[in-house]
Amino acid sequence: MPKTLQDELTSALRGDDDKDDxxxxxxxxxxxxxxxxxxxxxxxxxxxxxxxxLLDSLQRLxxxxxxxxxxxxxxxxxxxxxxELAETGRHIEGVLIDPDHPDVGRQIDIKxxxxxxxxxxxxxxxxxxx
Numbered sequence: 135m136p137k138t139l140q141d142e143l144t145s146a147l148r149g150d151d152d153k154d155d156x157x158x159x160x161x162x163x164x165x166x167x168x169x170x171x172x173x174x175x176x177x178x179x180x181x182x183x184x185x186x187x188l189l190d191s192l193q194r195l196x197x198x199x200x201x202x203x204x205x206x207x208x209x210x211x212x213x214x215x216x217x218e219l220a221e222t223g224r225h226i227e228g229v230l231i232d233p234d235h236p237d238v239g240r241q242i243d244i245k246x247x248x249x250x251x252x253x254x255x256x257x258x259x260x261x262x263x264x
């Protein structure tokens with residue numbers, strides 16, 4: 135959300151402009167474009183897209199091929215589902231979050247995708263983690 139819109143919304147929520155009764159309504163309407171989608175309308179295919187749908191989405195959104203894509207998951211298949219995407223030349227990395235995995239603290243290869251194995255999300259910012 136642009137800073138100017140944030141400022142307008144904050145001001146309207148505070149009631150800073152006593153002369154404009156519609157300020158909050160207008161600010162909320164303008165800010166609605168930045169709201170989260172209605173998650174009740176998200177289907178399974180939107181949550182777990184296959185490589186073709188993901189590649190189509192990346193192209194539609196004009197994401198450059200060199201932009202890194204990091205996949206997070208608690209199972210190897212959460213990472214491996216992007217193997218086809220990696221084969222197209224996209225820069226894919228994985229983070230496997232599994233405290234019981236024998237390779238916690240190491241970097242492994244999952245179907246050609248370099249993947250960090252960590253025990254919890256708290257380990258993401260650990261400078262000693264791989």
